[in-house]
Amino acid sequence: MKKETLLKKIAKLGLTVEDNGHRCYIHHNGQIASWFWQECWEEDKKGQYYGTNWHTKGENQESDPYTDYFPGTHWDNASQMLSRLVPPQPKFAIGSIVRGKQNKRAQRRGYAGRQGLVVGNGGTFANVDWMGFAKSPYNSYPERDLELVSAA
Numbered sequence: 001m002k003k004e005t006l007l008k009k010i011a012k013l014g015l016t017v018e019d020n021g022h023r024c025y026i027h028h029n030g031q032i033a034s035w036f037w038q039e040c041w042e043e044d045k046k047g048q049y050y051g052t053n054w055h056t057k058g059e060n061q062e063s064d065p066y067t068d069y070f071p072g073t074h075w076d077n078a079s080q081m082l083s084r085l086v087p088p089q090p091k092f093a094i095g096s097i098v099r100g101k102q103n104k105r106a107q108r109r110g111y112a113g114r115q116g117l118v119v120g121n122g123g124t125f126a127n128v129d130w131m132g133f134a135k136s137p138y139n140s141y142p143e144r145d146l147e148l149v150s151a152a
Contacts, residue, residue, distance in 0.1 A: 001078045003037060003049040009078070013086050024051075028085045030059050035078070054081040090121035091143040097150040098128060106145045115149060 001009075010017055010026065018025045026033040033056045037049040057072025075081040092098055096118045106112035111130065120127035125140045 001051050003051065006051050006078050009082065013082060015082075015085070026085065027059065031085055032057055032059055033081050033085055035081070051078055054078055056081055056084050087123065090126065091124075092118045092121070092126050092146065092148060093151065094118055094120060096148060098126070098146040099149050100141070101145050101147055103145060105142070109141075111141065111145075 007017065015026050015028055018027070023034050023036045033054070035051045035054050038052045040046065040048045040050060054075040054077065055072055056075065061071035063070050073084070075084070097115060098118055099115050100106040100111035100113055102112050111128075114130045114133070116128040116130035118126050119129050119139075122140070124143050126143050126146060127139050128141055128146070129135055129139060
């Protein structure tokens with residue numbers, strides 16, 4: 001991700017970046033995110049910087065030089081790293097009525113066209129109790145497979 005784009009995205013989340021010249025850090029809610037800037041090697045993009053080596057770990061976690069313990073998680077991109085620090089807002093509020101979309105996954109799992117009540121949220125999944133069906137312990141469904149019928 002381009003340096004300017006990433007810094008705008010971070011500022012939009014209300015986070016501050018510490019840059020020590022080598023690595024950049026964000027401290028937020030007991031987590032540390034880090035990455036570094038790399039200059040683009042293409043001729044027409046010289047002077048542009050891109051972020052790379054996305055990593056998060058807890059504030060109290062330290063590497064052990066005598067073993068192979070290296071705490072934390074490496075991410076594929078900046079959006080994944082920032083979602084770890086500041087999880088995205090749920091698409092459906094608790095108490096909303098939703099319907100399963102008519103797509104392959106919803107049809108295969110049997111909730112396409114059903115209506116239900118959102119009873120919980122977690123990440124990009126919603127916990128739904130379907131109307132007219134017995135409660136299931138597996139009531140977590142991807143938000144992208146649901147559409148809003150009535151807001152809470």
